[in-house]
Amino acid sequence: MTARAKRASKAAQLPxxxxxxxxxxxxxxxxxLEGKPEFWRAPGDEPGQWRVTWSNQWEPSTKTQHxxxxxxxxxxxGTHxxxxxxxxxxDDIPxxxxxxxxxxxQDYSVAKPLNQAHGIQGRKGVLWWEIHRILEAKQPQFVMLENVDRLLKSPGSQRGRDFAIILATMSDLGYLVEWRVINAAEYGLPQRRRRVFIIGRKVDKAFASAGFDGFDWITSQGVLARAVPCTSPNGTAEHERDFVIEGEPHEVSEHFGAGRKLSQFLNAGVMLRREVWTRKVVADYDGPLSLLSSVLLPESEVPDEYFIAPERLGDIDSPKPGTWRYLKFSKSEQRTHKGSGTTYLYTEGGLPFPDPIDRAARTILTGEGGTAPSRFKHAIATSDGRFRRLTPVELERLNGFPDNWTEGMSDGxxxxxxxxxxxxxxxxxxxxxxxxDLTAMKAAVPGK
Ligand SMILES: C[S@@+](CC[C@H](N)C(=O)[O-])C[C@H]1O[C@@H](n2cnc3c(N)ncnc32)[C@H](O)[C@@H]1O
Structure with a gap:
């Protein structure tokens, strides 16, 4: 089959x-998953293999829903x-x-209180239980969730408890669950954004439980291993371990991680029927890397408001509080607590200033917009010796969104x-x- 015919035959089977x-x-x-909508496609942009048939978004803190x-x-x-x-x-979800x-x-946990031990739902408003409710009712073949990597160790008082509850309750719904902390930059993307991806795959009783090798799944057979390859330094207890999460969700809530300084969950792992295998892995990628420089607009296209006024930059040797350099540089100073009046030593390490453009960008945070000096916003040096913030289009490019995707809202x-x-x-x-994998499953079970 020619490449063109192959593409045509693949397209005919989509989604x-x-x-x-x-x-x-x-x-x-x-x-x-779906690719760009048609209007946004450039020549050569192929549609994705999936089709989103229903979606939900609601911002609790604002009336406007940007x-x-x-x-x-x-x-x-119209399906949003x-x-x-x-x-x-x-019933309203297809x-x-x-x-x-x-x-x-959120900073409230997914723990399930004892008084709800027999209820199907966990605490109202705790969004994990909303996902759980939909999974239980709809039983999709696959799940893909994304969250901050802190989830693997939260809360501080019971390291890894929230993640243990999520894994255990997915496992109880019949999912094989794998996870990995993925730094996008380590796979050639222009932002050092580290997030945990959790993949669930519904398995039946016959799923090779006897022959299942969790460690091998993590580094070679699993969805994540195939999508974003990794390797593991060979196995001391520090690098890999396996254990079982036992008990009802309220029991896991009460006991998991109690008294531990560190989470038991390493940066990759898999759970099958409550048994967890977890190992420390590193990215296995030797393709091209993307740099912050690759997303930058020509300076002539950057509006004035993104350039930092010299008086807000701060002096190199002794920057005034509130200036960019003051906020970015390391410090060690006596401060006074407003409430109690006690003094204490405040120390903070320095951040690179300006941000280097010859490597991937740091993680974009929600407070990245606005002209006020900040420790966490990106600031780069321009070719004529000035400094500037990143524009909304550059931020969109760092996430791989099409240019001007969010146009129409304020820059903040x-x-x-x-x-x-x-x-x-x-x-x-x-x-x-x-x-x-879904295509292979359908082929194995005709009519599915
Ligand atoms: C981490 S963001 C996800 C962003 C998304 N993946 C994207 O590519 O833009 C979480 C989103 O959940 C929304 N959200 C928060 N509480 C919600 C609720 N109770 N119901 C529906 N959406 C909610 C927030 O407004 C926010 O946009």
Whole structure:
């Protein structure tokens, strides 16, 4: 078959499966799975293999719904729902083969109190239990979740408890669950964004439980191993371990991680029927890398407001408090606590200033927008010796979104949406492997 015929035959079989996208923000998952909407495609941009048939996004803290509006405008098919997910009935969610979501990382935990030990739901408003409710009702073949890597060790008082509950409850619903902390830059993408990706795959009783080798799954057979290859330094207890998470969710909530300084979960792992294998892995990638310089607009196209006024930069040797250099440089100073009046020594390490453009960018945070000096916003040096912040288009490029995707909101909101979003290229890679697996499953069970 010629390459053209192959492409045509592949296109005819699309989409491979239907997706429901929760906590959709401005649509990072959808872009990675479905590809750009037609209007946004450049020549050579291929559609993705999945089709999002229903999505949900609701911002609890504001009346205006910028992320929802942006998503609904870009993907104009009317399947986007703007309601608190906790209020959505599962009857309104269509059947699907893949459930995805980057659920918000809140500081309240997913623990299940004893008084709800026999209830199906956990605490109201704790968004993990909303995902769980939908998984239980719809039982999609695959799940892909994304979150901050802190999830592996939260909360501080019981390291890894929240993650243990998530894994155990997914396992109880019949999922083989794998996870990996992925730094997008280590796979050739232009941002050093480190996030945990959690993949669930529904398995039946016959799934090779006797022959299952969790360590091998993590580095060679699993979805993540195939999508974003990795290797593992060979196995001391520090590098790999396996254990079982026992007990009802409320028991896991009470006991898991108690008294431990470190989480038992390493940066990669898999759980099958409550047995966990976890190992420390490193990226196995020797392709080209992307640098911050690759996303920069020509200076002539950067509006004046992104250039930092010299008086806000601060003196190199002794920058005044509140200036860029003061905030970025290391410090060790006596401070007084406002409430108690006690003095203490405040120390903080330095951050590179300006941000180097010959490596991948640091993680975009939600506070990246606005002209106020900040320790965490990116600031780069220009060819004529000035300093400037990154524009919304450059932030979109760092996440792999099309240029001007979030146009129409204030620049601060655009930056906020990009700080909340994800690196599309990572989802794209994982989505391709999931599509291959679903195709293989359908072929193995005719009629599915
Ligand atoms: C981490 S962001 C996900 C961003 C998304 N992956 C993207 O590419 O833009 C989480 C999103 O969940 C939304 N959210 C928070 N609480 C929600 C709720 N109760 N129901 C629905 N969406 C909610 C937030 O507004 C936010 O946009």
């Amino acid at each position: 491979v499966g239907d997706v429901v996208e929760l906590f959709a923000g401005v649509g990072g998952f959808r872009l990675g 992320a929802f509006d942006c998503y609904a405008e870009r993907f104009e098919d 729902c703007n309601e608190d997910i906790a209020q959505v009935s599962v 059947e699907h083969q893949l459930l995805v979501g980057g659920f918000p990382c 909101k655009r930056a906020f949406c990009m700080g909340n979003a994800l690196v599309v290229g990572v989802v794209e890679r994982i989505g391709r492997v999931l599509a291959d």
